[in-house]
Amino acid sequence: xxxxxxTPKHLVRGEGQxxxxxxxxxxxxxxxFWYQQVLKNEFKFLISFQNExxxxxxxxxxxxFSAKCLPNSPCSLEIQATKLEDSAVYFCASSQGQGWQPQHxxxxxxxxxx
Amino acid sequence: xxxxxxxxxxLSVPEGENLVLNCSFTDSAIYNLQWFRQDPGKGxxxxxxxxxxxxxxxxxxxxxxxxxxxxxxxxYIAASQPxxxxxxxxxxxxxxxxxxxxxxxxxxxxxx
Numbered sequence: 001x002x003x004x005x006x007t008p009k010h011l012v013r014g015e016g017q018x019x020x021x022x023x024x025x026x027x028x029x030x031x032x033f034w035y036q037q038v039l040k041n042e043f044k045f046l047i048s049f050q051n052e053x054x055x056x057x058x059x060x061x062x063x064x065f066s067a068k069c070l071p072n073s074p075c076s077l078e079i080q081a082t083k084l085e086d087s088a089v090y091f092c093a094s095s096q097g098q099g100w101q102p103q104h105x106x107x108x109x110x111x112x113x114x
Numbered sequence: 115x116x117x118x119x120x121x122x123x124x125l126s127v128p129e130g131e132n133l134v135l136n137c138s139f140t141d142s143a144i145y146n147l148q149w150f151r152q153d154p155g156k157g158x159x160x161x162x163x164x165x166x167x168x169x170x171x172x173x174x175x176x177x178x179x180x181x182x183x184x185x186x187x188x189x190y191i192a193a194s195q196p197x198x199x200x201x202x203x204x205x206x207x208x209x210x211x212x213x214x215x216x217x218x219x220x221x222x223x224x225x226x
Contacts, residue, residue: 045214091157105150105158105160
């Protein structure tokens, strides 16, 4: 598609439950990025993929967070045993990976942990 | 570690004014710099991207400049309109496919 599509728009989970977020990148974009936005404007990089391969995972809290980008499927970000501090808006972005081409962002998934 | 700072945090101006938003970064080894706007409850809309070899980029009423050696970028908005009200974020990338490091944003309000 022409836009980065993220689902669901809003996800509510009780503390300790699992949360799974999805992202369909723009068709033809080979790079996918996940960011976490907390406290209004603080963006934190989580992980990026080049096609189905992890490209950079330096931002991932590895004990509970995992992500995949499989062929012919939306990318996913999964959080096991959620904590209150995981409440945030999670953004997915995609790009063609060249320096002169921007990252395009989806509308985000608002995750609320109760 | 790259740090990106945006000043001011908030700005309110009357409609029609020209204005400048500032962005500074600590590590000049960047590959590109991107300006975004974010409307409440929405994602980021890419406004302009400047590669490290460029000095400025223009799109309509927007002009972004980059001074890599001093670690600064500005976003100039001409003839501001109420529809320009949003949060503006700058972000720097180290390489073409690398993660972006974001500033905290400037919340802009244009008063009719």
